[in-house]
Amino acid sequence: MTPDLDIKHVDVTYGHVVAVKDVSTVVNRGEVVAMIGGNGAGKSSIVRAVMGMTPYSSGEIYGVGGINMKSIPPHRVCGTGIALVPSERQVFASMTVRENLEMGAYTISERASAEREIEVILERFPVLAQRANHLAGILSGGQQQLLAIGRALAAQPKLLLMDEPSLGLAPVLVEEVFELVQELNREGMSILLIEQNAKRALEISHRAYVLRAGELIAEGPSDDLLNDPVVAEAYLGRLVTSN
Amino acid sequence: MFAEQLVNGLVLGSVYALIAVGFALQFSILRIINLAYGETMMASAFVGYLVLTHTGLGHVAAALAAIAAGAATGLLLERFTLRYVRGGDELTPLMITIGVATLLTSVFSMMFGFEQRAFPRHYTGGILTIGEIQITLVQLSIFLIAIVTMVSLHLVLRRTRFGRAIRATADREHIAAAFGVNVRLIRVVAIGLSSGLGGLAGILIAENFGVVSPFIGTTFGLKALVVLIIGGAASLSGAVAGGLFLGMLEVMSSAYFLSEYRDAISYSILIIVLAIWPRGFVPNAVLR
Numbered sequence: 001m002t003p004d005l006d007i008k009h010v011d012v013t014y015g016h017v018v019a020v021k022d023v024s025t026v027v028n029r030g031e032v033v034a035m036i037g038g039n040g041a042g043k044s045s046i047v048r049a050v051m052g053m054t055p056y057s058s059g060e061i062y063g064v065g066g067i068n069m070k071s072i073p074p075h076r077v078c079g080t081g082i083a084l085v086p087s088e089r090q091v092f093a094s095m096t097v098r099e100n101l102e103m104g105a106y107t108i109s110e111r112a113s114a115e116r117e118i119e120v121i122l123e124r125f126p127v128l129a130q131r132a133n134h135l136a137g138i139l140s141g142g143q144q145q146l147l148a149i150g151r152a153l154a155a156q157p158k159l160l161l162m163d164e165p166s167l168g169l170a171p172v173l174v175e176e177v178f179e180l181v182q183e184l185n186r187e188g189m190s191i192l193l194i195e196q197n198a199k200r201a202l203e204i205s206h207r208a209y210v211l212r213a214g215e216l217i218a219e220g221p222s223d224d225l226l227n228d229p230v231v232a233e234a235y236l237g238r239l240v241t242s243n
Numbered sequence: 244m245f246a247e248q249l250v251n252g253l254v255l256g257s258v259y260a261l262i263a264v265g266f267a268l269q270f271s272i273l274r275i276i277n278l279a280y281g282e283t284m285m286a287s288a289f290v291g292y293l294v295l296t297h298t299g300l301g302h303v304a305a306a307l308a309a310i311a312a313g314a315a316t317g318l319l320l321e322r323f324t325l326r327y328v329r330g331g332d333e334l335t336p337l338m339i340t341i342g343v344a345t346l347l348t349s350v351f352s353m354m355f356g357f358e359q360r361a362f363p364r365h366y367t368g369g370i371l372t373i374g375e376i377q378i379t380l381v382q383l384s385i386f387l388i389a390i391v392t393m394v395s396l397h398l399v400l401r402r403t404r405f406g407r408a409i410r411a412t413a414d415r416e417h418i419a420a421a422f423g424v425n426v427r428l429i430r431v432v433a434i435g436l437s438s439g440l441g442g443l444a445g446i447l448i449a450e451n452f453g454v455v456s457p458f459i460g461t462t463f464g465l466k467a468l469v470v471l472i473i474g475g476a477a478s479l480s481g482a483v484a485g486g487l488f489l490g491m492l493e494v495m496s497s498a499y500f501l502s503e504y505r506d507a508i509s510y511s512i513l514i515i516v517l518a519i520w521p522r523g524f525v526p527n528a529v530l531r
Contacts, residue, residue, distance in 0.1 A: 053421070073425075075424055086421070095414065
């Protein structure tokens with residue numbers, strides 16, 4: 001089966017600064033794939049390249065159904081089945097919760113279908129339903145994160161790109177977000193999970209890639225990486241002793 | 244006397260509000276202060292003047308021509324200048340719009356001379372009397388056109404899918420694009436729409452004062468800037484409130500003090516407002 005995301009040897013540069021160098025990543029249908037690494041590792045640059053927000057200087061990116069993303073303008077990416085949960089939530093602060101969800105469903109041309117999708121999301125997240133007519137900017141960080149996820153789901157994606165969804169959240173909310181990632185995956189959603197919380201990301205993902213300074217330094221099944229001494233020391237804050 | 248001034252203030256304020264709403268819409272999407280906005284109004288007023296004096300067509304045709312001229316001026320400005328300096332430093336587009344403003348004033352001065360020209364007004368004799376309040380039909384039509392236009396814009400932004408896309412773009416352009424909004428198209432529509440509003444405001448100003456000159460752009464463009472700053476740069480409701488406030492202030496200060504100090508009072512108020520509320524009456528506003 002064609003992967004939902006196939007990144008082949010991609011470089012991303014900002015002027016003379018190389019943010020991503022020769023990175024290849026695959027997300028198969030129904031997988032949660034984690035991409036971990038510290039600040040400035042290039043994780044978000046990869047997300048931006050997939051979404052068409054940042055041009056990539058070489059390599060190829062194939063999206064859902066094997067579409068070559070190079071020729072897709074940024075506003076058409078969502079229509080190919082890829083939705084973004086951006087870092088730091090980035091909800092439309094001056095719009096209501098419902099309007100945010102309506103923007104998520106913007107590519108659904110049939111109005112009734114879009115409204116049905118929004119109702120499904122409001123049922124899924126009762127806390128959003130209670131605040132449907134509140135401005136998104138006044139929600140708490142956790143509620144904004146749920147809204148950012150709900151907004152992405154409203155687009156009816158096949159692949160979800162989640163850029164640091166746990167960033168800045170209280171530990172209990174972080175757990176809720178990771179449980180939600182697992183729940184969505186059980187429903188069949190493919191997910192590329194960009195995270196600095198390496199331990200939890202590895203625990204809930206099938207496979208993972210480890211980035212450092214724009215280059216892949218490790219990849220493989222998440223369970224293996226959890227026990228990899230190099231990864232453990234650099235990103236999990238512990239040493240793994242071999243038997 | 245007071246009731247009459249109240250009407251004058253409301254009429255002038257509604258035109259200021261209309262100017263500022265267009266200005267705010269443009270600022271919220273393009274993130275630039277377009278200092279050629281006043282000259283766009285002036286050029287549109289002259290197009291309306293030409294339609295009235297040379298074609299024999301009526302005021303509706305003149306207003307439509309002014310709106311089209313305003314929209315065309317804005318679209319040309321975006322297509323041939325502002326598009327190429329997007330994402331650069333903030334001073335470059337500011338300097339470009341100053342250059343375009345100077346160019347438009349010079350061209351229209353060469354074409355029409357430096358003196359004011361009488362603008363053929365609509366309904367010159369008609370007066371509506373409600374109790375002690377007398378309002379000319381010109382004033383009434385100006386007020387109603389300005390209010391209906393602003394309410395329509397509000398409804399489009401609030402109630403339509405396209406309006407939500409405009410607001411989302413004003414809020415977070417990249418995220419709006421990620422959810423399918425063609426932000427380049429939104430930018431073009433925003434400058435066309437806002438400049439069209441400027442064109443309408445230009446002909447309403449000419450109707451209100453009964454004159455048109457190449458220099459009304461500078462005067463009213465700066466006043467729009469005052470309203471924009473007082474109201475909170477990207478707030479439509481702030482622009483309406485700021486416009487009505489400034490219009491009322493100018494009329495009342497002219498009526499009860501000295502009309503020569505009208506502009507001095509306006510700008511003094513701006514300084515005071517900025518000293519107390521550095522980000523205007525509606526801080527952090529994003530196209531509400």
